[in-house]
Amino acid sequence: MLPELTATRYVTPLKEGGSLPGIVEADDDGTYVLKFRGAGQGLKVLVAEVLVAGIARLIDVPVPDLAVVRLDPRIAKYEADEEVQDLLTASVGTNLGVDFLPGSLGYDGSRPPGADLAERVIWLDALTANVDRTWSNPNLLVWHGRTWAIDHGAALYFHHSWPSRAPSPERFAAQPFDASRHVLRDVAGDVARRHDELAARLTPATLEAVVAEVPEEWIEPTPDLADASTVRAAYVQMLRARLDGPLTWVPEGAAA
Ligand SMILES: Nc1ncnc2c1ncn2[C@@H]1O[C@H](COP(=O)(O)OP(=O)(O)OP(=O)(O)O)[C@@H](O)[C@H]1O
Ligand SMILES: [Mg+2]
Structure with missing residues (x-):
C-alpha cells in the first residue's frame, strides 16, 4: 500500500507543470510534489500515475516513491495566492505525493541513460500508451547519475471514455504506439527484442x-x-489484453 501522510505546509507551486502541481511538506518530514485531486484533469490522472509508476517498478525503471497525501482545509486558508487557494480548497482530502528529488535536473540528453534503460522506458510508454515523453516534454529527471521517469498522468488514456463507453480490451490491445518522437529513441536499441523478458x-x-x-x-x-473492484479488474484486463494481444504496439527496431 502507498504510505498515507498529511501535508503540513504548502511550499510553492512548481514553475513548470500544466496541472499546477505544488511542493508540500508532509508529516513524515518529507517533501513531495503534489498532484492535486482538484486539478482540472480529475482523479483519473492520479490513478494513471499510480498504475504506470507501479508497472515501471516491476521492470526496474526508476520512479520517485509515491504517497497518498491528505490536505487539510486549514492549509488552503493560509494561502495568499487566489488561484492556488482555489486549487487547494478543491483538493481537500487525499492527493498524490511524488517524492521530491532535490537537485534533480530536467533531461536534456547531455547525460543519457544506457540503451538497456532507454529500451525499458520506451517499452513502458508503449504498453501504457504514454505519449508524454518527447523532446518538447521529456518528463525524465536526472538525479544521482540516474534517469528517473515522472509524470504519467496522460497514460492509459482509455479510462477517460469509461463514463460513456464500456471498456474495450480489444481496442486497447490493437492501439498502435508511435515511438518516432520518443525522447529516448536515439539512445535505445531494438525495443521489440526486449518484449518477452519485460512482459514476463x-x-x-x-x-x-x-x-x-x-x-x-x-x-x-x-x-x-x-x-471499485470491477474497475480494478477492468484495468488488469486492459493491460493483459495489450500484453497478450497482437503486439502491434511494440516498437520495432527503435534505433534510428
Ligand atoms: N519528483 C520530482 N522531483 C523534482 N522535480 C519534479 C518532480 N516531479 C516533477 N518535478 C518538476 O516539476 C515539473 C512538472 O512536473 P510534472 O511533469 O509531473 O507535472 P505536470 O503538471 O504533469 O506537467 P506537464 O503537464 O507540464 O508535463 C517537472 O518537469 C519537473 O521539472
Ligand atoms: Mg510534465
Missing part, C-alpha cells in the same frame, strides 16, 4: 498488486463498472 515480469498477480495500490476513493465507478 507483468504476471496477473503482479498487475493485480499494482492496481490494488490505487486508493479506493480515487476509483470512479461507471454504469458499466459498478464498483
Whole structure:
C-alpha cells in the first residue's frame, strides 16, 4: 500500500507543470510534489500515475516513491495566492505525493541513460500508451547519475471514455504506439527484442498488486463498472489484453 501522510505546509507551486502541481511538506518530514485531486484533469490522472509508476517498478525503471497525501482545509486558508487557494480548497482530502528529488535536473540528453534503460522506458510508454515523453516534454529527471521517469498522468488514456463507453480490451490491445518522437529513441536499441523478458515480469498477480495500490476513493465507478473492484479488474484486463494481444504496439527496431 502507498504510505498515507498529511501535508503540513504548502511550499510553492512548481514553475513548470500544466496541472499546477505544488511542493508540500508532509508529516513524515518529507517533501513531495503534489498532484492535486482538484486539478482540472480529475482523479483519473492520479490513478494513471499510480498504475504506470507501479508497472515501471516491476521492470526496474526508476520512479520517485509515491504517497497518498491528505490536505487539510486549514492549509488552503493560509494561502495568499487566489488561484492556488482555489486549487487547494478543491483538493481537500487525499492527493498524490511524488517524492521530491532535490537537485534533480530536467533531461536534456547531455547525460543519457544506457540503451538497456532507454529500451525499458520506451517499452513502458508503449504498453501504457504514454505519449508524454518527447523532446518538447521529456518528463525524465536526472538525479544521482540516474534517469528517473515522472509524470504519467496522460497514460492509459482509455479510462477517460469509461463514463460513456464500456471498456474495450480489444481496442486497447490493437492501439498502435508511435515511438518516432520518443525522447529516448536515439539512445535505445531494438525495443521489440526486449518484449518477452519485460512482459514476463507483468504476471496477473503482479498487475493485480499494482492496481490494488490505487486508493479506493480515487476509483470512479461507471454504469458499466459498478464498483471499485470491477474497475480494478477492468484495468488488469486492459493491460493483459495489450500484453497478450497482437503486439502491434511494440516498437520495432527503435534505433534510428
Ligand atoms: N519528483 C520530482 N522531483 C523534482 N522535480 C519534479 C518532480 N516531479 C516533477 N518535478 C518538476 O516539476 C515539473 C512538472 O512536473 P510534472 O511533469 O509531473 O507535472 P505536470 O503538471 O504533469 O506537467 P506537464 O503537464 O507540464 O508535463 C517537472 O518537469 C519537473 O521539472
Ligand atoms: Mg510534465
